[in-house]
Amino acid sequence: MPEMLDFDQVTAGYGNAVVLDRLCFSIAQGQSLAVLGRNGVGKTTLLETLMGNTRVMSGTIRWRGDDITRRPAHLRVRAGLGWVPQEREVFPSLTVEENLTVVARPGPWNLDRVYDFFPRLRERRANYGNQLSGGEQQMLAIGRALMTNPALLLLDEPMEGLAPIIVEELARSIRRLCESEGLASIVVEQHPVLALEMTHQAIVLERGTVVHSGPSADLAADVALLDRLLGVGIEEFAS
Numbered sequence: 757m758p759e760m761l762d763f764d765q766v767t768a769g770y771g772n773a774v775v776l777d778r779l780c781f782s783i784a785q786g787q788s789l790a791v792l793g794r795n796g797v798g799k800t801t802l803l804e805t806l807m808g809n810t811r812v813m814s815g816t817i818r819w820r821g822d823d824i825t826r827r828p829a830h831l832r833v834r835a836g837l838g839w840v841p842q843e844r845e846v847f848p849s850l851t852v853e854e855n856l857t858v859v860a861r862p863g864p865w866n867l868d869r870v871y872d873f874f875p876r877l878r879e880r881r882a883n884y885g886n887q888l889s890g891g892e893q894q895m896l897a898i899g900r901a902l903m904t905n906p907a908l909l910l911l912d913e914p915m916e917g918l919a920p921i922i923v924e925e926l927a928r929s930i931r932r933l934c935e936s937e938g939l940a941s942i943v944v945e946q947h948p949v950l951a952l953e954m955t956h957q958a959i960v961l962e963r964g965t966v967v968h969s970g971p972s973a974d975l976a977a978d979v980a981l982l983d984r985l986l987g988v989g990i991e992e993f994a995s
């Protein structure tokens with residue numbers, strides 16, 4: 757079976773600046789991938805490149821067997837890529853419901869299903885984007901991506917800046933999307949513990965290239981390796 761997504765020696769960046777350097781990774785149908793690495797290594801740029809928002813200098817991106825390296829960004833959403841941006845980018849002057857319906861595309865996910873999945877959004881349906889808490893904004897950003905009926909969900913530091921109780925709830929929701937709904941996902945995270953718990957495979961980036969690749973569970977179990985790759989102290993695991 758061909759991979760769902762394949763990055764083959766992708767070199768990309770902004771203008772003349774190279775950020776991703778011959779990047780290689782792939783995702784199988786329905787699998788989830790953690791993309792880990794310190795600040796500034798190119799995690800967001802990887803997602804931006806997948807969405808068609810950077811300059812690709814060389815290499816090939818394949819989506820379900822098709823070469824999409826030069827495909828315009830709006831056609832990538834149509835092809836099944838659902839992006840949840842790092843800044844969430846909720847429309848502040850639209851209501852929750854308008855934020856959701858404005859991007860809707862036909863498929864199994866509709867307003868009712870998104871509200872069933874995030875009951876909090878149903879309660880807040882008439883509130884404006886700028887009246888939401890950080891956790892609610894993140895639910896809305898994910899709900900909006902679901903309304904486009906993606907096959908692959910791209911999450912850029914979904915837990916950033918959220919209270920621990922909200923982080924736990926969101927982590928459960930995201931895991932449920934993969935396990936029960938069969939969605940594939942890329943979860944970009946600086947903090948590896950949760951990301952490794954919610955994914956099948958993991959890659960670690962350094963300066964735009966992959967320095968480790970393997971099952972998430974194996975990496976989570978190897979504290980010495982995690983410490984070497986990411987500077988994660990043992991104490992983070994003791995709690």
Ligand SMILES: Nc1ncnc2c1ncn2[C@@H]1O[C@H](COP(=O)(O)OP(=O)(O)O)[C@@H](O)[C@H]1O
Nearest residue numbers: 770773775793794795796797798799800801802
């Ligand atoms: N729009 C941009 N134009 C130019 N350089 C950028 C842009 N966005 C990010 N960069 C640079 O690309 C590198 C990787 O950034 P980024 O992908 O945001 O890293 P991460 O998400 O891992 O923190 C950084 O050196 C950053 O300064």
Ligand SMILES: [Mg+2]
Nearest residue numbers: 799800801842
């Ligand atoms: Mg980033």
